[in-house]
Amino acid sequence: MRGVPEQIEIRTGSEARSGPGSGAEPKASAAVVRDALGVGVAVGLSGFAFGVTSAGAGLSVLQTCALSLLVFTGASQFALVGALAAGGNPFTAAAGAFFLGVRNAFYGLRLSGLLGLPRSVRPLAAHWVIDETSAVALAQPDRRTARLGFTVTGLSLYALWNLTTLVGALGASALGDTAAWGLDAAGPAVFLALLAPMLRGTVERAAAGLGALLVLGCLPLLPAGVPVLVAALAAPAVLAVQGLRARRTTEEGGVR
Amino acid sequence: MSTWIAIGVTAAGCYLAKLLGLSVPAGALERPAVRRLAALLPVALLAALTAQQTFGDGQHLVLDARAAGLGAAAVALVLRAPFLVVVAVAVVVTAGVRAL
Helix, strand or coil: CCCCHHHCCCCCCCCCCCCCCCCCCCCCHHHHHHHHHHHHHHHHCCHHHHHHHHHHCCCCHHHHHHHHHHCCCHHHHHHHHHHHHCCCCHHHHHHHHHHHHCHHHHHHHHHHHHHCCCCCCHHHHHCCCCHHHHHHHHCCCCHHHHHHHHHHHHHHHHHHHHHHHHHHHHHHHHHCCHHHHCHHHHHHHHHHHHHHHHCCCHHHHHHHHHHHHHHHHHCCCCCCCHHHHHHHCHHHHHHHHHHHHHHHHHHHHHHC | CHHHHHHHHHHHHHHHHHHHHHHCCCCCCCCHHHHHHHHHHHHHHHHHHHHHHHHEECCEECCCHHHHHHHHHHHHHHCCCCHHHHHHHHHHHHHHHHHC
16 A cells, blocks of 8 residues: 555564565465465454545445445555545546556566466456565565465465455434544544655655645535645646756856 | 446456456566566555545545654654554554544
């Protein structure tokens, strides 16, 4: 659910630790399984927060479970139910969720060479290509351990995420008004926790700040769901400014 | 019905993105500009979603108990609390402020 393709850190998803995996000696399977389960279990449990949030946003238990089963990429799921709760049209809401899911394509690019999956297995494995499985697999030293890490993380996370989604959705229905329990703060807290480790440099902070300003500025003016799409423009905008600056610095350097 | 449409479109889109990454030849999407944009897009989106769901109420901006909850979550993050603890802190503080 987090991380950037070229700089994946294992510590990010859940504070679950994975070994450095950079040792020259072959890594024991038991160690890989332990690391993978650590990530899978810790993050899998947060499906509960999604189940509660989704049901609190007005989705049925069936719809909530369908999202975890079929979408299976946390940030997109939270974004979609948030946009639907705000009254966004289904396509605008789906667009925001989709843009968040695009990063998984870049994980896939890195993984395909490492895992070396046969063509027939790819459509199945693709469903598990998310932040956590990528982080675990990419931290492994060779193909054997990468495949093992990917499979164990994917399996444990998929099973738990869906189970806890169901429990959360049923629990939310039993609770009644989820806002009274403060559960409407779970969604934004998840986003913030996903965002925090990404704010490594000036460019990231600028994009985050501009994104937040754009969404708040557009909120009173544009239909629900659209402000988030406008805020996505903060990313190319910041990159463009950075590119201009870099070019100017190079030119000045050339004059001297 | 529109909820099911949104679920279907999101599921299809997100799955195709995952499959695309595994299937295209390496190098096709590896241009530095594309990679940088793909890395920065979630940053802008997550910040926007955090802000919207903390201060938004329909089409209005409000300052309510959620802001306190998210402030507490931010402190928990600075203190390197685990993911689930951060979420729990936000929920508990929001409920607490609301109950005052």
